[in-house]
Amino acid sequence: MLRNSLIGSLRQIKPILCSQSLRSLSNGANSGLTTIEVDDKSGIATLSMNLPPVNTLTLNLMHDLIDSINQIECNKSRGLILTSSNDKVFSAGLDLKELYKPDQERLKEFWTIFQDLWLALHLCGIPTAAAINGHAPAAGCIMATACEYRVMLPDFVIGVHATRFSFLVSKWMMLSYQSVLPRRIVERALNQGKLFSTQEALEVGLIDEVAGSKKEALAQCAAFIGTFDKANPIARTLTKRMCRDSDVTELLRDRAGDLRACVDYINTPLFQEGLSAHLEGLKEKK
Numbered sequence: 220m221l222r223n224s225l226i227g228s229l230r231q232i233k234p235i236l237c238s239q240s241l242r243s244l245s246n247g248a249n250s251g252l253t254t255i256e257v258d259d260k261s262g263i264a265t266l267s268m269n270l271p272p273v274n275t276l277t278l279n280l281m282h283d284l285i286d287s288i289n290q291i292e293c294n295k296s297r298g299l300i301l302t303s304s305n306d307k308v309f310s311a312g313l314d315l316k317e318l319y320k321p322d323q324e325r326l327k328e329f330w331t332i333f334q335d336l337w338l339a340l341h342l343c344g345i346p347t348a349a350a351i352n353g354h355a356p357a358a359g360c361i362m363a364t365a366c367e368y369r370v371m372l373p374d375f376v377i378g379v380h381a382t383r384f385s386f387l388v389s390k391w392m393m394l395s396y397q398s399v400l401p402r403r404i405v406e407r408a409l410n411q412g413k414l415f416s417t418q419e420a421l422e423v424g425l426i427d428e429v430a431g432s433k434k435e436a437l438a439q440c441a442a443f444i445g446t447f448d449k450a451n452p453i454a455r456t457l458t459k460r461m462c463r464d465s466d467v468t469e470l471l472r473d474r475a476g477d478l479r480a481c482v483d484y485i486n487t488p489l490f491q492e493g494l495s496a497h498l499e500g501l502k503e504k505k
């Protein structure tokens with residue numbers, strides 16, 4: 220029963236393009252803001268975000284990420300490692316320009332694709348890991364927590380600092396955080412708008428390991444993916460989805476409601492003023 224509902228909900232959100240032959244994993248259908256490299260020996264795919272300067276989650280980058288995740292899954296790769304081709308920033312989170320004085324139809328499209336991206340990563344059928352080779356604030360952190368394992372390089376920050384600029388996270392984002400961290404830590408960190416240093420993130424369990432270099436981080440993620448070798452892939456996928464069912468159901472139950480609530484909130488003066496000050500702060504930093 221539960222398995223059927225999981226499979227059913229997956230069908231709803233993932234029009235899988237598995238009819239194509241995808242071993243080459245070309246990015247022809249997308250804007251080229253992601254690259255996929257499959258290691259011939261291990262069969263593990265590395266998915267890199269490649270949108271200078273800081274991998275902000277624009278509509279196009281989110282579209283390309285979803286497309287790439289689908290391709291990697293369809294190609295029956297053994298696992299997926301999410302990383303960045305920028306050596307300072309994993310992802311700066313949502314594109315703030317899309318949220319400032321937004322065009323209403325575009326904002327709806329933007330939020331819907333952000334929901335889609337989270338679902339695609341959260342329900343990805345193969346093992347996933349994030350090689351966090353740079354800062355990962357806000358939605359950068361949420362993407363990492365949607366993966367099953369996190370390896371981070373030193374001297375960067377990760378966390379959801381939304382309250383610092385009057386942002387309110389959706390419940391499914393909070394649950395994503397809470398699937399990795401104890402509830403009391405999530406509550407405090409979200410309220411404080413805390414960005415954890417790599418060391419702090421390791422201490423609280425937001426990340427699983429620290430790596431000395433990107434190469435090491437990728438190797439550590441690959442070693443994690445290798446730990447599933449003895450598991451039957453279908454049983455593993457169904458078990459993963461069963462473990463994640465309640466978090467995902469929270470969003471799938473009322474996607475339209477979440478969209479409405481977020482769009483309404485983004486349009487409030489409280490949010491727009493906080494965002495304006497945050498954007499100014501980013502400019503002044505220079």
Ligand SMILES: CCCCC/C=C/C(=O)SCCNC(=O)CCNC(=O)[C@H](O)C(C)(C)COP(=O)(O)OP(=O)(O)OC[C@H]1O[C@@H](n2cnc3c(N)ncnc32)[C@H](O)[C@@H]1OP(=O)(O)O
Nearest residue numbers: 272275311312313314315316354356357358386387388501
């Ligand atoms: C209901 C509401 C939603 C709630 C959930 C929210 C989710 C989100 O993800 S909101 C996004 C929050 N993200 C941030 O606040 C990150 C802001 N960025 C930074 O802190 C830094 O850029 C950095 C630490 C990620 C990297 O620092 P650095 O390498 O020094 O790069 P710059 O700060 O100089 O940035 C270069 C360039 O990019 C612009 N920029 C940075 N982040 C964003 C962004 N998230 N959206 C749009 N643009 C961004 C920055 O302004 C610079 O632009 P230029 O001045 O034109 O070069």
